[in-house]
Amino acid sequence: MTARATRLSDLGLTARAGRDPALSGLTADSRAVRAGMLFAALPGTATHGAHFIGTALEQGATAILTDAEGLRMAADLLADTDTAIVVAEDPRAALACAAALWFGSQPETMVAVTGTNGKTSVATFTRQIWSALGHAAINIGTTGIEGAWSAPSSHTTPDAITLQKLLAAAAEGGITHAAMEASSHGLDQRRLDGVRLKVAGFTNLTQDHLDYHGTMAAYLAAKARLFTRLLPEDGIAVVNLDGAKGSDMAELALARGLRVLTVGKGQGADLQIAATRPDATGQEVRYLWQGRAFQTRLALIGAFQAENVAVAAGLAIAAGDAPEAVLATLPRLTGVRGRMQLAATRRNGAAVYVDYAHTPDAVETALRALRPHVMGRIIIVFGAGGDRDRSKRPLMGEAARKHADVLYVTDDNPRTEDPAAIRAAVMAACPEANEVGDRAEAILRAVDALLPGDALLIAGKGHESGQIIGTDVYPFDDVEQASVAVAALDGVI
Numbered sequence: 001m002t003a004r005a006t007r008l009s010d011l012g013l014t015a016r017a018g019r020d021p022a023l024s025g026l027t028a029d030s031r032a033v034r035a036g037m038l039f040a041a042l043p044g045t046a047t048h049g050a051h052f053i054g055t056a057l058e059q060g061a062t063a064i065l066t067d068a069e070g071l072r073m074a075a076d077l078l079a080d081t082d083t084a085i086v087v088a089e090d091p092r093a094a095l096a097c098a099a100a101l102w103f104g105s106q107p108e109t110m111v112a113v114t115g116t117n118g119k120t121s122v123a124t125f126t127r128q129i130w131s132a133l134g135h136a137a138i139n140i141g142t143t144g145i146e147g148a149w150s151a152p153s154s155h156t157t158p159d160a161i162t163l164q165k166l167l168a169a170a171a172e173g174g175i176t177h178a179a180m181e182a183s184s185h186g187l188d189q190r191r192l193d194g195v196r197l198k199v200a201g202f203t204n205l206t207q208d209h210l211d212y213h214g215t216m217a218a219y220l221a222a223k224a225r226l227f228t229r230l231l232p233e234d235g236i237a238v239v240n241l242d243g244a245k246g247s248d249m250a251e252l253a254l255a256r257g258l259r260v261l262t263v264g265k266g267q268g269a270d271l272q273i274a275a276t277r278p279d280a281t282g283q284e285v286r287y288l289w290q291g292r293a294f295q296t297r298l299a300l301i302g303a304f305q306a307e308n309v310a311v312a313a314g315l316a317i318a319a320g321d322a323p324e325a326v327l328a329t330l331p332r333l334t335g336v337r338g339r340m341q342l343a344a345t346r347r348n349g350a351a352v353y354v355d356y357a358h359t360p361d362a363v364e365t366a367l368r369a370l371r372p373h374v375m376g377r378i379i380i381v382f383g384a385g386g387d388r389d390r391s392k393r394p395l396m397g398e399a400a401r402k403h404a405d406v407l408y409v410t411d412d413n414p415r416t417e418d419p420a421a422i423r424a425a426v427m428a429a430c431p432e433a434n435e436v437g438d439r440a441e442a443i444l445r446a447v448d449a450l451l452p453g454d455a456l457l458i459a460g461k462g463h464e465s466g467q468i469i470g471t472d473v474y475p476f477d478d479v480e481q482a483s484v485a486v487a488a489l490d491g492v493i
């Protein structure tokens, strides 16, 4: 890929003492610095990048971008050097905008969706709608880059440089439409600053990630940045009014003078979910677009999916496609891997679903979504991730206790924590649950417990293909384990 801008000033950066060197690249990781590059020494969660300015200079960095703190930390090193020094109040935002200019192009129609739950689903549905309408489209998020081209991704929202590089490659490869997930970490760390958004969507805000944000108010503020800062003045906000904090988000957008397209069950919504009727494999939904009825069938289980589809349709409409055309594509939508996915069925008819619920609200939502489809008991296998929000663990246990009939508490991704301590925190709210640390064994035992009419929900890991124990990743796939368990118990291969 050819860079279009090569000088600091071309990237909107002003160095001290009028220095304006030509650059060979940008990085925020000292280990990736090569001769002629700009090294962004950023304040992080574990350390400050300024600790690595010495290494960056040794490796030939031509420019350093940092904040006042970084400048103070590296004052001695930077005192008499030819290196161009840029000090920015918000160096992450400056780097993101510089990266956008460095890589140049982005798909013409860019939309982003935020919220605690539903981002991957909405971004994927939006891409599916666009593809059905003939656009060259991708979605970017937790499940990687999917659609007209695909690639893996390690983050839900890639860091700014990776993101801008990928957007430019997509645009140069002919992609015209991209729907991306805006995680709260991504918004807080300015990973999306520099993305030229037409539309932004909001699903809901409930508890997660308090390990990072500290308070719900700070978590909300991070999400709100998408509407209060990143969406341009002529952008459109698409808001699910039924999602927790939906009306707050709509108000913030309106207060900024943005156009807001609302979705929800209430009569005032632009795209109203007027009625839903669940059946064995999906649901009939009656949507009203500005009062006009569209009857449709979704091959998706769960009332929450009708909401996610409404947000996705809202994004596509706000981004410029005709409402009738958008709504006509909905019967063709297919579920996202690991989201309420029917993984296996026992010979006695009992179904096993795999779902990515890893927050208290998602556990409740997923279990409630299953209820109309289940005559017998709902059994759940779940746990909570290590090195993540600890306070959500008992709340997940409580949601499972309230909405499932039989509980198996097992390990999710323990990461560097003691798995038994995580299970104990979950079980504080559901002491009667069965505790089976080994996830494969928990799945086997839960599948074994299924009677005719029952259903099993394996929650928390969805599409994930590995289990993180310590810092190692072991192959593990809930869908595969469900099939293996059913085959072992029912004697089929």
Ligand SMILES: CC(=O)N[C@H]1[C@@H](OP(=O)(O)OP(=O)(O)OC[C@H]2O[C@@H](n3ccc(=O)[nH]c3=O)[C@H](O)[C@@H]2O)O[C@H](CO)[C@@H](O)[C@@H]1O[C@H](C)C(=O)N[C@@H](C)C(=O)N[C@H](CCC(=O)O)C(=O)O
Residues within 6 Å of the ligand: 028, 029, 030, 031, 041, 042, 043, 044, 045, 046, 047, 048, 049, 050, 052, 154, 155, 156, 157, 158, 159, 183, 184, 185, 186, 212
């Ligand atoms: C908490 C968090 O989000 N951390 C991310 C962040 O790290 P950081 O900037 O805080 O890093 P740090 O270790 O404090 O280092 C500070 C700076 O020094 C630099 N450094 C560090 C060491 C060195 O030798 N040289 C060097 O230059 C680092 O590159 C960094 O710029 O920036 C890094 C580079 O982009 C990310 O890899 C890292 O993601 C970590 C691994 C992570 O697990 N993030 C998760 C929580 C995350 O972002 N999740 C969300 C999804 C959440 C959801 O489900 O909603 C996501 O979008 O994926």
Ligand SMILES: Nc1ncnc2c1ncn2[C@@H]1O[C@H](COP(=O)(O)OP(=O)(O)OP(=O)(O)O)[C@@H](O)[C@H]1O
Residues within 6 Å of the ligand: 115, 116, 117, 118, 119, 120, 121, 122, 142, 156, 181, 203, 204, 304, 305, 307, 308, 338, 339, 340, 355, 356, 357, 358, 361, 362, 363, 365, 366, 462
């Ligand atoms: N609109 C919704 N409201 C409540 N829960 C939902 C909603 N949509 C999805 N969920 C639940 O959240 C889980 C994760 O869905 P999805 O992957 O779409 O969310 P996400 O926001 O992308 O999650 P992540 O933060 O991990 O990226 C689903 O498996 C389901 O249990």
Ligand SMILES: N[C@H](CCC[C@H](N)C(=O)O)C(=O)O
Residues within 6 Å of the ligand: 156, 358, 384, 385, 386, 388, 412, 413, 460, 461, 464
């Ligand atoms: N993006 C989410 C994924 C959580 C998935 C769950 N399996 C876990 O490991 O906690 C997070 O970083 O919180």
Ligand SMILES: [Mg+2]
Residues within 6 Å of the ligand: 119, 120, 121, 141, 142, 143, 156, 181
């Ligand atoms: Mg996601």
